[in-house]
Each structure stands twice: as C-alpha cells, then as structure tokens.
Amino acid sequence: MVRRRERPAESSMVIYLPIAEMSVNLFLLLGLGGAVGFLSGIFGIGGGFLMTPLLIFIGIPPPVAVGSEATQILASSSSGVLAHMRRGNVDLRMGMVLVAGGFVGSGCGVWLFKLLRQGGQIDVVISLCYVVFLGTVGMIMLVESLGAWFRRRTRPGTFTKRHRHLWLHGLPFKIRFHRSRLYISALTPLALGFFVGVLASIMGVGGGFLMVPAMIYLLGMPTAVVVGTSLLQVAFVTAVTTYLHAVNNYTVDVVLALALIVGGVIGAQLGSNAGARLRGEQLRILLALLVLGMCVKLGHDLIATPNDLYSLATGGHP
Amino acid sequence: MRRRGGCLAPAMVVAIGIAAAPARGDGLVADLSEHLIAITTAFVGTDVVLFGTSDGGADIVITVVGPRGNEIVRRKGQIAGIWVNRESLEFARVPSYYAVASSAPLDQIAGPDVLVRHELGVEHLRLEPVDASGLEQSEIDAFRAALVRNKQRQDLYTSAVPPVNFIGPRLFRTTLSFPANVAPGIYQVQVFEVEDGYVKDAQRSALVISKVGLEADLFDFAQQQAPLYGLLAIVMAVSLGWLAGVIFRRG
Numbered sequence: 001m002v003r004r005r006e007r008p009a010e011s012s013m014v015i016y017l018p019i020a021e022m023s024v025n026l027f028l029l030l031g032l033g034g035a036v037g038f039l040s041g042i043f044g045i046g047g048g049f050l051m052t053p054l055l056i057f058i059g060i061p062p063p064v065a066v067g068s069e070a071t072q073i074l075a076s077s078s079s080g081v082l083a084h085m086r087r088g089n090v091d092l093r094m095g096m097v098l099v100a101g102g103f104v105g106s107g108c109g110v111w112l113f114k115l116l117r118q119g120g121q122i123d124v125v126i127s128l129c130y131v132v133f134l135g136t137v138g139m140i141m142l143v144e145s146l147g148a149w150f151r152r153r154t155r156p157g158t159f160t161k162r163h164r165h166l167w168l169h170g171l172p173f174k175i176r177f178h179r180s181r182l183y184i185s186a187l188t189p190l191a192l193g194f195f196v197g198v199l200a201s202i203m204g205v206g207g208g209f210l211m212v213p214a215m216i217y218l219l220g221m222p223t224a225v226v227v228g229t230s231l232l233q234v235a236f237v238t239a240v241t242t243y244l245h246a247v248n249n250y251t252v253d254v255v256l257a258l259a260l261i262v263g264g265v266i267g268a269q270l271g272s273n274a275g276a277r278l279r280g281e282q283l284r285i286l287l288a289l290l291v292l293g294m295c296v297k298l299g300h301d302l303i304a305t306p307n308d309l310y311s312l313a314t315g316g317h318p
Numbered sequence: 319m320r321r322r323g324g325c326l327a328p329a330m331v332v333a334i335g336i337a338a339a340p341a342r343g344d345g346l347v348a349d350l351s352e353h354l355i356a357i358t359t360a361f362v363g364t365d366v367v368l369f370g371t372s373d374g375g376a377d378i379v380i381t382v383v384g385p386r387g388n389e390i391v392r393r394k395g396q397i398a399g400i401w402v403n404r405e406s407l408e409f410a411r412v413p414s415y416y417a418v419a420s421s422a423p424l425d426q427i428a429g430p431d432v433l434v435r436h437e438l439g440v441e442h443l444r445l446e447p448v449d450a451s452g453l454e455q456s457e458i459d460a461f462r463a464a465l466v467r468n469k470q471r472q473d474l475y476t477s478a479v480p481p482v483n484f485i486g487p488r489l490f491r492t493t494l495s496f497p498a499n500v501a502p503g504i505y506q507v508q509v510f511e512v513e514d515g516y517v518k519d520a521q522r523s524a525l526v527i528s529k530v531g532l533e534a535d536l537f538d539f540a541q542q543q544a545p546l547y548g549l550l551a552i553v554m555a556v557s558l559g560w561l562a563g564v565i566f567r568r569g
Contacts, residue, residue: 014360014362015359015360016357016358016359016360016361016498016533018529018532018533018534018536018537018540019536019537019540021499022498022499023360023361023362023498071551071552071554071555072555074552074555074556074559075554075555075556075558075559075562076559077559078555078556078559078560079559079560079562079563080559082559082560082563083563083567119403120390120392120403120406121402121403124400124401124402124403128400235556239552239555239556242548242551242552242555243545243548243549243551243552244548245548246540246544246545246547246548246551247544247545247548250540250541250544252540252547252548252551254536254540254547254550254551254554255533255536257551257554257555258554258558261555261558261559262558265558265562265566269562269566302400302401303399303400303401304401305401306394306401308464308467308468308471309393309394309395309401309464310391310392310393310394310460310461310464310465310467310468311391311392311394311403311468312389312390312391312392312465312468312469313389313390313391313392
C-alpha cells in the first residue's frame with residue numbers, strides 16, 4: 001500500500017502544476033494574483049512586470065513563469081480592451097499597426113528565447129532584462145511621483161506640448177489615424193509594436209508600462225485613446241506569445257495561469273474600487289519603492305556568488 | 319529543498335511475493351507494497367515499503383533506478399560581475415532518480431568492483447559524459463560530483479543511505495521515499511543479497527510512476543498537441559477576461 005502523507009489541512013491547498021512539474025500552495029498563487037491584481041486596479045498597470053519576478057521568487061522555473069504570465073495578461077487585457085471598446089476609446093487603425101509590429105516582435109522574441117534556453121542563458125537574460133526595466137521604471141515613477149507630490153503643494157500642474165517635431169515625423173509611409181487625430185509614418189508605431197512584442201515574449205509582460213508613455217510622448221496620441229489602444233495591442237501580442245511559447249517551448253502552464261487569472265480578477269476589482277478613494281502620489285511612491293526593491297533583489301541574485309556554481313538544465317522536455 | 323515531515327499511517331498491508339521463491343531453499347523473496355504510484359493534483363511525494371525474506375546471515379542492499387536520460391550540467395562563471403552559465407558537460411543515460419538502502423555500510427560489505435558492477439551507492443553510479451574530449455579527468459569528476467550533488471539537493475538521489483531493517487533473522491524491511499518532483503516512468507527496484515563480499519542472489523521488480531487524471535492529460539496534451547493546447551489557453555484566457563468584465567459590470 002502506498003501511504004500518502006496524510007495532511008488534510010495542507011494537502012487540499014497544494015496544487016500540482018502539470019507543466020512546471022511542481023506542487024505549489026494554491027492560496028499562495030491566488031494571493032499573488034490577488035495582490036498584483038489589486039495594485040493593477042489601483043494604478044491601472046498590467047502587473048506582468050511584478051508577477052513574473054514574483055513567480056520566479058517562489059520557485060517557478062523562469063521559462064514557465066514567462067509563458068504562463070503571458071496567458072494571465074491576455075485575460076486581464078482582453079477584459080480591459082472590451083470595456084474600452086464599448087466606450088469608443090480604441091484607435092483600431094493605430095492598434096492594428098501596433099499589433100502587426102507586435103506579432104513580428106513576439107515571433108522574434110520567442111525564437112530568441114528558444115535559442116537562449118538551449119544555450120542555458122535564458123534565466124540570466126530574463127533577470128538582466130528585469131533589472132534594467134524595473135530599475136528604469138522604478139526610478140522614473142519615484143522621481144515623477146515625488147515631483148507630483150511636491151508640485152501639488154506649490155503650483156498647479158504644468159502642461160507639456162503634445163506635438164513636438166522630432167526626426168520621426170519625417171519618415172515615409174504616412175498614414176492618417178482619425179481617432180488619434182494624427183498623420184504620421186506607420187514605421188514609428190510598427191517599430192514600437194515590434195520592440196514591445198520582443199519584450200513581451202522574453203519577459204512575460206504586456207509592455208503597457210513602456211507602451212503608454214511611448215504612445216503619448218513619441219507618437220503624440222491623445223491620452224483618452226492611449227490606454228484602450230495599448231490594451232488592444234497587449235491583448236493581441238500576449239495571445240500570440242502564449243501560442244508561440246506553447247508550441248515552441250512547452251512552457252504555458254494553464255493551471256498556473258488559471259489560478260493567477262482568478263486571483264487577479266478579484267484583486268483588480270477590489271483595487272480599482274480602492275484606487276478611487278486613495279491618495280495617488282503616496283501610493284505611487286510606494287509602488288516605485290516596491291519595483292526598485294525587486295530590482296535590487298534580482299540584481300543581487302545576479303552578482304552574489306551562487307551556493308553551487310553547477311546546475312542541471314532546468315524545466316521543459318526536449 | 320523539500321522536507322515533508324509526514325506521519326506514517328499505522329495501517330500497512332504486508333504483501334510478500336511468495337510465488338517467486340526459487341527451488342533451492344527459500345532464497346531471496348521481496349516485494350513492494352505498491353507497484354504503481356499515481357501523481358495526482360495533491361501529490362506531495364510518497365513512501366513505498368519494501369518487504370522480503372532471505373536465507374538470513376547475508377546483508378541486503380536495495381536500489382531503485384528511475385528512467386534514464388541525458389542530463390546537462392552547467393557551470394557558472396563571472397562575466398562583468400554577473401554569474402552566467404559558461405562551461406557545460408552532458409552525461410548520458412543518467413538515472414532521473416536513484417535510491418539505495420543497505421543493512422550495513424556499503425564499503426564494509428563488498429569491494430569497489432562489486433559495488434561498481436551493480437551500481438550500489440551514488441559514488442558507484444555509471445555516469446559517463448557524452449563527449450569528454452579535451453577535458454581533464456579532474457574536470458569530469460567535478461561535473462560528475464555536481465550532477466550527484468544537484469540531484470541530492472532535489473531529493474532525487476540518496477544523500478545518507480537509509481538502513482534495511484531486519485525483523486528477526488530473515489524478514490527485512492525498508493522504506494523508499496519518492497519526492498513530489500519524481501519523473502514519471504518505469505523504476506527498476508533491485509534487491510541484492512550480499513555475503514562474503516559477493517552478490518549471492520538478486521531479485522528485480524518494477525515500479526511504475528505515472529501522472530494520472532487531469533494533470534497527465536494536460537501534460538500529454540501540451541506536449542503532443544501543442545498548437546491546439548496553445549489555442550485553448552488563448553480561448554480560456556479571453557473568455558475568462560470577458561466573463562470577469564460581464565460579472566463586475568453588473569455587480
């Protein structure tokens with residue numbers, strides 16, 4: 001007779017992830033999904049750049065964390081884009097150009113991911129990308145939110161000029177984007193979509209944290225359509241990323257994704273309710289510190305001498 | 319590392335294979351308490367009891383060897399202050415799992431040649447590099463030791479050899495532990511009767527570990543029908559996202 005370790009209280013909470021091939025506490029996953037979803041709801045961020053490193057911290061193999069997180073972002077962004085479409089806040093033509101670039105970028109990213117994984121370098125590349133982006137985004141958020149906090153006491157908000165004439169505006173293949181009231185080269189959004197697509201597939205993020213500022217400052221889109229249009233791009237690109245990771249790397253764990261989606265949906269709902277009642281700047285300062293803290297942790301892990309210099313090739317089945 | 323301080327259920331079914339008794343005397347007879355371990359949703363590892371009888375007087379060594387496959391061992395080196403995987407060495411036919419139990423310390427019951435021939439003890443496992451050209455023996459040894467060390471850290475190789483206990487002069491018993499991260503496949507269980515430094519008798523049986531239920535189906539599905547699995551993952555995510563929107567818009 002096989003004697004299962006009978007621990008009713010715990011064994012009912014432990015869930016076996018079939019692709020990650022490990023057992024994880026279900027409430028830990030729901031809690032992570034809920035906590036990140038809560039922050040997403042408050043700040044209107046996707047949360048992939050928080051979730052993927054957290055999954056790696058709890059021991060999910062990085063390739064599985066990236067592949068499964070793409071699936072979760074697909075759920076949250078498709079929920080968001082549907083709401084924005086009903087309100088007419090989506091520039092479909094701009095979205096399609098971004099998606100086209102994103103598809104190519106995602107394909108290149110997944111291909112690169114596969115190469116790096118075969119060479120044993122994917123874990124370090126994922127961590128490095130995170131250190132760079134968490135560090136940059138965290139610093140920008142910290143400076144900006146500290147600035148806003150002090151500015152609010154002294155003088156009213158300053159306005160930045162929307163249309164600046166950069167060299168970008170001299171590029172060919174100009175297209176009229178009616179909804180955004182823009183007449184610009186299609187090359188700029190194509191390149192932006194491509195870049196975010198590469199990041200999405202390597203880092204397991206939606207890329208909204210890069211996309212939104214780039215759409216406002218680089219493309220000069222009106223803020224009203226920025227969020228909806230970026231969500232459209234994120235939804236399509238994460239769908240493609242999910243598919244390509246599933247086919248090329250076998251790293252999409254639907255059980256993991258499902259637990260994160262359920263936790264995330266509830267958390268986001270609570271978060272957006274709470275966000276309406278909370279003070280913005282202090283929370284943004286806290287979020288910036290959280291992001292910088294994760295950056296420091298990942299950076300430390302890259303330079304600290306490992307306990308064992310040797311490791312076995314992890315995850316996946318060739 | 320996983321540590322499961324599980325309590326053993328008091329009830330144990332003693333299943334001793336009687337049919338396999340050889341003609342000369344009673345000989346070595348052993349059987350497992352279970353020949354199939356199912357990896358289910360709540361799988362946190364399990365124990366299997368091995369029981370048997372021998373003629374008495376001899377030592378008993380038990381090995382369990384999991385399905386074999388190639389393993390790549392990588393070594394990190396620093397590039398610009400960052401630890402990056404540099405050198406790697408691939409080993410052929412590495413057991414995914416290896417456990418050994420013995421009624422006495424292995425080096426006291428048989429010489430190295432016998433231990434190597436029957437792969438008794440992690441240090442005597444046959445772990446050969448696929449291509450070791452240009453590598454010094456000390457390097458290969460370092461990679462080999464690292465392979466064993468990493469497997470031990472995952473509880474997949476025996477760290478300290480557990481005892482085979484005798485209950486009376488002839489009846490013996492040991493407990494084999496399988497952690498939650500065991501690979502599915504066919505496991506070879508071998509029982510050796512060692513006397514005066516030689517293997518007097520040996521018996522082999524198989525233990526099957528397989529994923530069952532939804533986990534198994536999902537894993538096979540993801541591997542064998544990856545395009546469809548990917549599409550269904552997309553459908554699941556989008557419909558859940560849409561559903562969440564519907565629920566919370568009303569609520």
